């Protein structure tokens with residue numbers, strides 16, 4: 543094949559030829575050129591997977607993300623007596639903002655949900671009976687989960703309880719509002735925050751990957767695609783998919 547020097551110089555290597563990072567995998571990419579899953583080794587002593595990588599490590603199926611874009615000044619402050627103004631109705635309601643400790647069931651539910659996606663999409667392993675479940679050990683540095691209890695909208699209803707992950711840069715979001723919202727962003731951190739040639743984040747979370755007009759896209763298609771990617775990966779591996787999904791969608795407020 544003849545190729546002049548100028549042609550060689552003017553043709554940058556096509557991004558299509560590069561493997562697609564695991565954090566950016568969509569269903570259509572599974573037949574294209576996905577990066578292989580990160581290879582972990584099974585430790586029979588701990589009965590779980592382990593591995594050490596540039597931006598994360600895994601110990602007995604617990605995932606420690608060591609790279610963060612979290613910002614300390616973006617962490618929320620607890621307000622015991624606060625007023626919450628609903629952004630849609632502009633109605634002010636009594637509310638209470640409080641940090642959710644790691645041991646709290648709400649925090650664990652978030653991290654189990656995120657962990658189960660990471661286990662399959664990043665590593666090619668699902669939750670398996672007899673092993674510890676895939677688990678995000680803690681949120682990345684400067685991220686912190688907060689709970690907010692709001693005054694009921696209607697009399698007789700209990701306080702509404704929502705959880706928010708604070709600490710993300712203001713260019714990304716005020717807070718992530720569900721584990722499904724944060725999953726793509728967590729995986730993007732694990733891959734070393736891949737960016738395009740203009741320096742823009744290639745993260746597929748709704749806050750990084752906005753619509754052309756700059757609005758946030760809805761979360762539902764992102765969640766649907768995460769589930770489909772996970773299911774497809776499981777179908778392509780030797781082990782059949784388990785019945786166990788992230789059965790906490792009611793809590794996930796997505």
Ligand SMILES: [Zn+2]
Nearest residue numbers: 727745747750
């Ligand atoms: Zn993101």
